[in-house]
Amino acid sequence: MTHFVSHIATVEIPVSHVQKSVEWYTDIFGLNVHFQDQNSAMLTFGAKGVPTIYLVETKEQQGLSFRNTNNDVVHSVIDFYTPSLTDFYQWLQEKHVDVGPLNIHPEHGYGGFGFKDPDGNLLSATNILHPGQ
Template sequence: MNERLIRVGTTYLPVSNVEASVQWYVNKLGAKLTYQDMDKAILNLANQSFFLVKTEKKQNLNFYDANGDERFSLTFEVNGLHALEELHRDFKERQLNVGEIENRGHAGKNFVFRDPDGNLFDVWSELSEDFREKYSVGKPSDI
């Protein structure tokens, strides 16, 4: 079967305050703002568009698994353990709500962080092989 869905282009994030969220994503994560009005904003980050949508009451993307653990809906990838540790350190210095680096029993390591609305994100130390090949990204020396 030929692939018909090529990539995820946009992720929609519920936010309580568009202006404050734009400032957080731009200043804390380095996102690039491409559009903003009172009810929405479009940011580019990690080769994807993020559409911040103002919600009436506080909501987020998170869900709870069968064990009652809160889960994230999105994982960012970095190129190796050193990059993960460096980003983790930077996020802590920027006073983001960030968890500890974890070994989850699979390749690489992860940590989670939250935006001001409680949207939970994961960061993984492994880039997918397809991404490496398409963008000619070599493997890090720390793997």
């Protein structure tokens, strides 16, 4: 069977104020503004390009997260990769970003943590790479 999809092109994120969110996402992730108008902005990771982050202004704020009904853990729908998990965690704290607990496995050093954007969307950071990444 032929596979028609090769990668995730864009992750769309609801925001209440496009300009405020553009400033936050470019500061926190070093993203580049590819396109911006009054109600939306397309941000890119520079040379890597994919996926793009599409910020869409809306009055309907539901937030990005879900509760796992098997164990009551609240999950984000986006994990950002960093090889320097502890450094990124401390840097976010210094920038007064709302961060959750830092979870690093003592034996292999892999882990992650959750944090929120200005609209309360739950995002995560991890130092785990999967095959093909």
